[in-house]
Amino acid sequence: MTALLSAGILFTFAAIALILFKWGNIRCIGVTPVRTFTFIAILFTSGLDVGLIMFPLTEFAGYADLAASPEYGFANPLAIEFGFWGFLIWGFYFLTCFYFCVIEPRVGFFELPPVKFINNLVIIGTCAFTAFLLLSNLPWYLPGLGDGETIVAGFYLIVLLVIAASVYSSTSLRYVKILSLGTSWLFIGLIALMWGGAFIGNGGIGEFAGTLALVGDYFGNIHRFVLPINDYHEFYLFWWFSWSIMIGQFTARFVGGLRTWQLLAAMLAFPSVAIATWFGVLYYFHDHGLSTEGFYNWAMVVVGITMVVNSLDSLIRLYTDNLNLSVARLGKTRYFLGNLVALCALTLLFRLDFLQIQWVGALVIGLFFACGGYIVLKQRDTVLAIAGSPKANRIDYRKIELAS
Numbered sequence: 408m409t410a411l412l413s414a415g416i417l418f419t420f421a422a423i424a425l426i427l428f429k430w431g432n433i434r435c436i437g438v439t440p441v442r443t444f445t446f447i448a449i450l451f452t453s454g455l456d457v458g459l460i461m462f463p464l465t466e467f468a469g470y471a472d473l474a475a476s477p478e479y480g481f482a483n484p485l486a487i488e489f490g491f492w493g494f495l496i497w498g499f500y501f502l503t504c505f506y507f508c509v510i511e512p513r514v515g516f517f518e519l520p521p522v523k524f525i526n527n528l529v530i531i532g533t534c535a536f537t538a539f540l541l542l543s544n545l546p547w548y549l550p551g552l553g554d555g556e557t558i559v560a561g562f563y564l565i566v567l568l569v570i571a572a573s574v575y576s577s578t579s580l581r582y583v584k585i586l587s588l589g590t591s592w593l594f595i596g597l598i599a600l601m602w603g604g605a606f607i608g609n610g611g612i613g614e615f616a617g618t619l620a621l622v623g624d625y626f627g628n629i630h631r632f633v634l635p636i637n638d639y640h641e642f643y644l645f646w647w648f649s650w651s652i653m654i655g656q657f658t659a660r661f662v663g664g665l666r667t668w669q670l671l672a673a674m675l676a677f678p679s680v681a682i683a684t685w686f687g688v689l690y691y692f693h694d695h696g697l698s699t700e701g702f703y704n705w706a707m708v709v710v711g712i713t714m715v716v717n718s719l720d721s722l723i724r725l726y727t728d729n730l731n732l733s734v735a736r737l738g739k740t741r742y743f744l745g746n747l748v749a750l751c752a753l754t755l756l757f758r759l760d761f762l763q764i765q766w767v768g769a770l771v772i773g774l775f776f777a778c779g780g781y782i783v784l785k786q787r788d789t790v791l792a793i794a795g796s797p798k799a800n801r802i803d804y805r806k807i808e809l810a811s
Contacts, residue, residue: 408641408645408765408769409635409641411769411772412635412641412644412645412648412768412769412772413634413635414772414776415648415771415772415775415776416633416634416644418775418776418779419498419499419502419775420498420633422502422779423498423501423502423671426502426505426667427667427668427671429791430505430509430667430793431666431667431668432666432667432668433509433666433667433794433795433796434664434665434666434795434796435505435508435509435662435664435665435666435667435670435796436508436662436663436664436796436800436801436802437508437658437659437660437661437662437663437796437800438660438799438800439580439660439661440661440662440663440664440800440801440802440803440804441584441661441663441804442663442804443663443665443673445584445587445588445661445663446658446661446662446663446665446673447673447677447678448587448588448590448591449583449584449587449657449658449661449721450500450504450654450658450674450677450678451587451591451677451678451681452586452587452590452591452594452714452717452718453587453654453657453658453717453718453721454497454500454650454654454658454678454718455678455714455718456537456540456541456714456715456718457537457540457541457544457711457712457714457715458540458544459492459682459685459711459714460597460707460708460710460711460714461540461541461544461547461548461707461711462544463488463686463689463690463693464689464692464693464699465544465547466484466488467484467485467488467689467690467693467694468484468693470484470487470488471484476637478636478637479636481624481628481631482624482625482627482628482631483621483624484690484693485618485621485622485624485686485687485690486621486622486623486624486625486628487625488686488690489622489625489679489682489683489686490625490628490629490631490632491632491640491643492643492682492686493625493678493679493682493683494625494626494629494675494676494679495629495632495633495675496632496644496647497674497675497678497679498671498674498675499647499648499650499651500650500651500654500655500658500674501670501671501674501675502651502655503651503652503654503655503656503659504654504655504658504659504662504670504674505655505659505667505670506655506659506778507655507656507659508659508660508662508796509793509795509796509797510782510790510793511659512797513786513789513790513793513797514781514782514786514789514790516777516778516781516782516786517656517778522774522777522778523729525770525773525774526652526653526729526774527726527729527730528767528770529649529652529653529767529770529771529774530653530722530725530726530729531726531749531750531753532649532753532764532767533649533650533653533722533764533767534719534722534723534726534750534753535750535753535754535756535757536649536757536764536767537715537718537719537722538566538569538570538715538719538750538751538754539754539757539758541565541566541569541711541712541715542558542562542563542566542754542758543558543758544711545558545562545565545566545708546558546559546562548704548707548708548711549562549704549705549708550700558758565712566754567751569712569715569716569719570719570747570750570751570754571743571747572716573715573716573719573720573723574719574723574742574743574746574747574750575743576716576720577719577720577721577723577724577727577746578734578739578742578743580724582720583661583720583721583724586713586716586717586720587717589713590710590713590714590716590717593709593710593713594681594685594710594714595681597685597706597707597710598681598684598685598688600703600706601688601689601692601699601703601706602615602688604697604703605688605691605692605695605697606691614691615687615688615691618687618690618691618694619683619684619687621687621690622683622686622687641765642764642765644768645764645765645767645768645769646764646768647768648768648769648771648772649764649767649768649770649771651771652771652774652775653722653725653726654721656725657721657722657724657725663802663804664802719750723746723750727742727746732745
């Protein structure tokens with residue numbers, strides 16, 4: 408699996424370099440374009456899940472334990488955490504977003520029946536894994552609802568309600584903008600709230616700048632994050648691959664006229680700034696032994712839940728569109744109940760360790776290589792002739808408001 412993962416990563420970055428060389432200055436326009444701020448909000452909230460909120464505080468100590476994990480010794484725990492979530496790996500999303508915006512409409516690889524089947528397996532499986540992550544982390548963040556270790560009935564109920572809300576919101580594309588912008592502002596509010604609790608009275612801006620500067624270790628050692636550092640980093644990279652192909656499909660429709668190099672810069676930089684800021688605040692809490700119990704934990708859970716709803720909404724919408732399981736065809740009741748039952752059942756399979764996200768990531772890497780081979784063997788001339796986005800795509804920011 409490690410060899411497959413490493414090959415997939417090298418293939419991804421080689422493809423990004425080729426795209427920049429061949430189409431670096433063309434305008435990328437999706438079928439439902441939105442303004443840049445809205446696009447970044449959709450990208451950020453759809454492309455991340457509850458792990459961003461809930462993982463860091465449980466991981467910093469492990470990255471600092473060099474006796475158990477000496478491979479982390481080249482950087483501080485904050486830089487390691489950022490490296491697992493930020494900057495370079497957002498290139499995965501850029502590659503798939505550009506492909507589905509500019510190339511796939513001419514190639515149609517994902518319309519091939521076997522490919523469509525595997526693609527939808529990936530999307531549905533990752534939906535369930537997202538819900539499972541929320542379920543598995545709730546005991547740590549809400550110990551007051553249980554013993555702080557085991558999953559109790561209340562946590563299952565929370566996840567059930569989250570899945571139900573996500574399925575309902577996926578019934579209309581108009582909810583995408585509301586959810587994405589709303590989640591973004593909630594996340595900004597959470598950062599501001601916890602920043603105030605950590606730094607006001609404790610050095611303020613200067614103390615925060617000193618903490619945030621620790622992220623610089625990542626950029627000084629960026630080459631170390633390209634290939635797997637260890638099994639845990641491998642898990643993260645497979646996770647990013649599993650998300651990449653479907654987030655590319657979803658976000659491609661919203662690209663609003665950025666040139667290719669601008670799209671790459673935006674997708675690498677804007678989410679990374681938010682992630683670095685958030686992780687810097689959390690690291691200060693960890694490093695200074697500040698407690699998040701009570702209100703802060705509840706606030707993180709609320710924002711984490713909105714991120715899960717946002718992510719599941721986009722993924723449910725994607726696989727139901729691909730499978731022609733629309734509300735118009737099934738009716739809202741059948742659509743709602745069918746998706747609710749399917750996602751709850753798959754979430755339980757992850758809970759029972761019957762499924763693993765690494766398998767999903769491996770399927771995606773296989774699709775990457777298959778797509779590259781298909782283009783070289785059958786669509787090479789078509790792809791080389793591409794000079795811009797499909798002509799049918801026009802900049803019209805009103806489309807998102809008129810979408811059903």
